[in-house]
Amino acid sequence: MATMATTATMAERGPALEVRDLTTRYGPVTALNTVTVRARPGEITAVLGANGAGKTTLLRTISGLVRGSDGSVLLGERDLTRAPAEAIARAGVAHVPEGRGVITELTVEENLRLGDLLGARRADRRYHLADVYDLFPALAERRRREANSLSGGERQMLVIARALLSGPEVLLLDEPSLGLAPRIVARIFGILRDLVDRDGLTVLLVEQNARSALSIADAGFVLNLGRVVAAADARTLAADDELRHAYLGF
Amino acid sequence: MPDSVTAAARRLLPSSVLGRNLLGVLAGLLVVVVVLELTGPFRNSQFATMSYYAIAAVGLTVLTGLNGQISLGHGALMAVGAYTTGLLLETGAVPFPVAMLAAAAVTALAGVVVGAAAARLHGPYLAGATLALAVGVPGLAIYFDGVFGGEQGLRVSSPRPPDWLADAVYFVTAGDLTSARYLAYIGWITLLAVLLLLANLTASRYGRIWRAVRDDEVAAELAGVRLGRMRVLAFVVSAACAGLGGAVLAMVVRLAAPSGFTIVLSLSLLTAVVVGGLGSLTGALLGSALLVFLPPAVTGLGTDLGLTGTQAAELAPLVYGVVLVVVMLVAPGGVLGAVHRLRHAWTRRRQGARDVGAVGSSKQGG
Amino acid sequence: MQQFVNVTLGGLSQGAIYAAFALALVLIWRATRIINFAQGSMAMFTTYVALVLIEAGHSYWLAFGAALLGGLVLGAVVERLVIRPVEGGPALNAVIVTLGLFVAFQAIAALLFGSSFESFPAPFGLSGFRVGEFTVAFTPFSAFVIGSVVVVMLGLVALFRFTDVGLRMRASAFNQEVARLLGVRVGGMLTLGWALAAAVGSLAGLLIAGGNLVHPAYMDGVIVYGFVAAVLGGLDSPGGAVVGGLLIGLALSYVSGYLGSELVTLAALAILVAVLLVRPHGLFSRAAERRV
Numbered sequence: 001m002a003t004m005a006t007t008a009t010m011a012e013r014g015p016a017l018e019v020r021d022l023t024t025r026y027g028p029v030t031a032l033n034t035v036t037v038r039a040r041p042g043e044i045t046a047v048l049g050a051n052g053a054g055k056t057t058l059l060r061t062i063s064g065l066v067r068g069s070d071g072s073v074l075l076g077e078r079d080l081t082r083a084p085a086e087a088i089a090r091a092g093v094a095h096v097p098e099g100r101g102v103i104t105e106l107t108v109e110e111n112l113r114l115g116d117l118l119g120a121r122r123a124d125r126r127y128h129l130a131d132v133y134d135l136f137p138a139l140a141e142r143r144r145r146e147a148n149s150l151s152g153g154e155r156q157m158l159v160i161a162r163a164l165l166s167g168p169e170v171l172l173l174d175e176p177s178l179g180l181a182p183r184i185v186a187r188i189f190g191i192l193r194d195l196v197d198r199d200g201l202t203v204l205l206v207e208q209n210a211r212s213a214l215s216i217a218d219a220g221f222v223l224n225l226g227r228v229v230a231a232a233d234a235r236t237l238a239a240d241d242e243l244r245h246a247y248l249g250f
Numbered sequence: 251m252p253d254s255v256t257a258a259a260r261r262l263l264p265s266s267v268l269g270r271n272l273l274g275v276l277a278g279l280l281v282v283v284v285v286l287e288l289t290g291p292f293r294n295s296q297f298a299t300m301s302y303y304a305i306a307a308v309g310l311t312v313l314t315g316l317n318g319q320i321s322l323g324h325g326a327l328m329a330v331g332a333y334t335t336g337l338l339l340e341t342g343a344v345p346f347p348v349a350m351l352a353a354a355a356v357t358a359l360a361g362v363v364v365g366a367a368a369a370r371l372h373g374p375y376l377a378g379a380t381l382a383l384a385v386g387v388p389g390l391a392i393y394f395d396g397v398f399g400g401e402q403g404l405r406v407s408s409p410r411p412p413d414w415l416a417d418a419v420y421f422v423t424a425g426d427l428t429s430a431r432y433l434a435y436i437g438w439i440t441l442l443a444v445l446l447l448l449a450n451l452t453a454s455r456y457g458r459i460w461r462a463v464r465d466d467e468v469a470a471e472l473a474g475v476r477l478g479r480m481r482v483l484a485f486v487v488s489a490a491c492a493g494l495g496g497a498v499l500a501m502v503v504r505l506a507a508p509s510g511f512t513i514v515l516s517l518s519l520l521t522a523v524v525v526g527g528l529g530s531l532t533g534a535l536l537g538s539a540l541l542v543f544l545p546p547a548v549t550g551l552g553t554d555l556g557l558t559g560t561q562a563a564e565l566a567p568l569v570y571g572v573v574l575v576v577v578m579l580v581a582p583g584g585v586l587g588a589v590h591r592l593r594h595a596w597t598r599r600r601q602g603a604r605d606v607g608a609v610g611s612s613k614q615g616g
Numbered sequence: 617m618q619q620f621v622n623v624t625l626g627g628l629s630q631g632a633i634y635a636a637f638a639l640a641l642v643l644i645w646r647a648t649r650i651i652n653f654a655q656g657s658m659a660m661f662t663t664y665v666a667l668v669l670i671e672a673g674h675s676y677w678l679a680f681g682a683a684l685l686g687g688l689v690l691g692a693v694v695e696r697l698v699i700r701p702v703e704g705g706p707a708l709n710a711v712i713v714t715l716g717l718f719v720a721f722q723a724i725a726a727l728l729f730g731s732s733f734e735s736f737p738a739p740f741g742l743s744g745f746r747v748g749e750f751t752v753a754f755t756p757f758s759a760f761v762i763g764s765v766v767v768v769m770l771g772l773v774a775l776f777r778f779t780d781v782g783l784r785m786r787a788s789a790f791n792q793e794v795a796r797l798l799g800v801r802v803g804g805m806l807t808l809g810w811a812l813a814a815a816v817g818s819l820a821g822l823l824i825a826g827g828n829l830v831h832p833a834y835m836d837g838v839i840v841y842g843f844v845a846a847v848l849g850g851l852d853s854p855g856g857a858v859v860g861g862l863l864i865g866l867a868l869s870y871v872s873g874y875l876g877s878e879l880v881t882l883a884a885l886a887i888l889v890a891v892l893l894v895r896p897h898g899l900f901s902r903a904a905e906r907r908v
């Protein structure tokens with residue numbers, strides 16, 4: 001595995017991903033209303049909120065699957081606002097969509113190769129196939145199997161591995177805990193935290209499961225009805241009883 | 251006098267759909283009489299041609315537009331009607347209205363068979379199956395050439411105007427009831443009758459159910475609609491129309507031959523239905539007019555531009571094809587849909603900004 | 617017995633062509649959920665291009681290559697210009713667009729090349745091999761037909777299995793959104809898919825034309841047989857399309873040999889209806905449930 005990222009110097013350079021005053025509408029419905037979110041490099045930033053708060057729309061707008069009507073998306077210095085999804089992916093935003101986004105008709109290795117093909121364009125890629133097989137041995141065992149045959153937890157590992165191979169500057173994860181047993185969620189979150197600590201990965205983590213998310217996050221934003229209602233470091237958010245009861249459900 | 255008519259019409263209008271449609275058909279009949287009497291044999295036969303296209307097209311628009319089932323096999327169904335008519339008239343014992351009704355009945359029966367299979371298919375599968383029908387059925391006529399006359403087809407003895415009718419027409423209009431005009435009358439009276447039936451049918455419970463099935467099958471099924479039955483019924487109604495259209499075709503063309511029922515015929519009907527606007531009877535009429543009056547126009551244009559006769563004859567199918575593509579890309583609602591949209595946009599602009607909010611909120615449900 | 621052998625052999629080489637044509641339909645269906653009803657017309661068009669080149673004195677092989685290349689270009693252009701706007705829309709709209717193209721291409725061909733029957737040459741002999749004292753209905757050209765279809769199929773398998781662009785195409789076909797998130801230019805892949813399919817369709821057109829008469833409508837039956845073959849194999853399964861093509865080729869050959877050639881299309885229709893009613897997913901589709 002490649003060198004450790006110099007987290008300290010990166011933090012001084014400002015956010016890895018910055019979303020400024022983003023507004024997204026579906027027809028007459030405003031799903032995101034002037035949302036500002038920053039993900040600092042080498043950290044896990046959680047985006048929390050109830051169902052329908054706009055969390056998924058936020059990720060889909062960042063990655064270009066949905067067109068924002070106002071505001072901007074910056075990856076470091078690069079303006080990605082309203083770029084096509086494939087260009088945003090090539091710029092280094094790896095979006096693992098809700099429902100995981102495994103291509104079930106392809107084999108495990110073919111899924112991974114797709115990430116690898118994208119990563120091969122980047123000079124600074126950190127992960128290669130062998131690395132992710134080390135990280136997730138279960139995938140190595142099933143590399144020739146169709147992804148359809150994987151369990152939910154294995155699928156989540158597969159899409160994270162695939163995203164890592166693509167050499168992301170920022171990893172967007174949409175509800176990775178959904179439908180998984182707590183034990184497996186803990187394991188996946190543990191691996192995620194390790195990667196961030198060890199390699200300086202930047203993660204924007206969307207979760208309804210606020211308790212688990214805050215347990216590994218460095219900072220958090222709370223969305224409600226398309227607006228940011230709170231933004232602080234993870235510990236502060238977790239300690240705010242009022243906020244927890246009103247928006248986070250624990 | 252005109253005032254009292256409109257007043258009477260107004261009194262009748264809101265009372266019932268049937269009454270309103272009946273009135274429309276009577277007005278249509280008046281227009282038909284005037285137009286046919288004022289035009290010569292060439293135009294008469296063009297109108298006769300338009301009538302059989304229109305009869306089949308309005309049937310197809312019920313199927314495709316209202317019920318969402320596509321059929322590329324209506325040319326084949328017209329063939330069934332045409333051959334039935336030809337065989338019955340050949341006997342000399344069957345008066346032509348009976349032959350026409352029999353043609354509609356036989357084709358409806360064919361429609362039950364095809365519809366039963368079609369009811370279980372959707373979109374491209376249905377298109378493919380009915381395409382096979384369109385390409386395959388003319389082969390039957392060749393295979394059983396003893397009955398159907400093979401490649402040459404059947405000569406059809408068209409009905410002649412009875413003397414008393416010719417005399418009566420001469421008495422009223424001082425014009426001859428030529429054979430072309432007589433056939434045009436037969437075609438248009440059939441068309442108006444079909445329109446009356448279909449207009450009432452589409453406004454009825456069945457029409458609503460068909461639309462419901464087209465728009466959301468699952469919801470319709472949950473509401474207790476028996477999908478299969480309703481689909482077959484739509485197919486049968488549509489097939490009966492195609493059979494009637496085929497009957498008129500046989501009498502107008504005086505021939506029922508495999509070469510008259512190629513896939514191009516089926517696709518022309520689809521063009522007529524799509525161009526006018528899927529699901530609209532008026533649209534299907536407009537589309538049928540296009541099928542009749544456009545080919546001579548573009549063919550004439552072609553020969554003016556120096557094309558040979560056979561080349562110029564290909565311009566019409568070229569235009570059909572291009573029209574199908576362009577309409578789907580530019581105005582999937584057809585000509586009428588585009589007109590509606592324009593009118594809608596215009597009235598909305600006139601109403602001004604005060605209604606914008608209301609329009610916005612009404613969309614929210616979707 | 618001899619007739620049976622001959623009918624079977626004839627069915628196999630026809631079936632190989634239907635298989636190629638069905639494969640072309642399946643390629644497009646998998647990528648865009650559209651049945652390209654214009655595929656027969658497009659193939660007819662490129663075959664005429666080859667015929668024009670041959671009549672101008674060029675070699676068969678140059679014309680052959682030009683037709684395949686022409687198919688590639690035609691497929692790409694058609695996808696970009698007229699299919700792209702209806703992709704992902706109502707199924708009926710896409711069907712109508714491809715039908716429009718079907719009619720339009722035939723009319724253009726008749727305008728440019730005339731609508732009379734013209735004979736198309738074959739690069740190999742058309743008289744059957746001799747086995748002992750019998751002449752069987754298997755000609756050097758049949759061998760070429762089967763050989764070229766096999767080569768194309770192996771080529772496609774290699775492309776999809778072993779190359780990066782093949783993987784990207786499959787990803788785009790199976791899940792457009794995820795493919796885009798992985799940086800795949802899905803639009804480009806769809807265009808490439810249509811181009812390849814049209815080239816395979818063109819091959820089918822050339823093979824059917826070889827030693828036969830061509831006219832603007834000569835592919836009308838083939839679009840039906842190819843469609844039936846594709847549905848028989850399961851529209852999502854390239855392997856199924858090949859098997860379906862061979863089965864249809866054989867079945868129609870028997871119908872034509874023993875009942876009458878006029879009934880071939882109706883027999884195809886009967887097979888289609890039977891398959892759709894009894895096994896709507898086709899013989900080989902793995903899809904659990906599908907709306908037909």
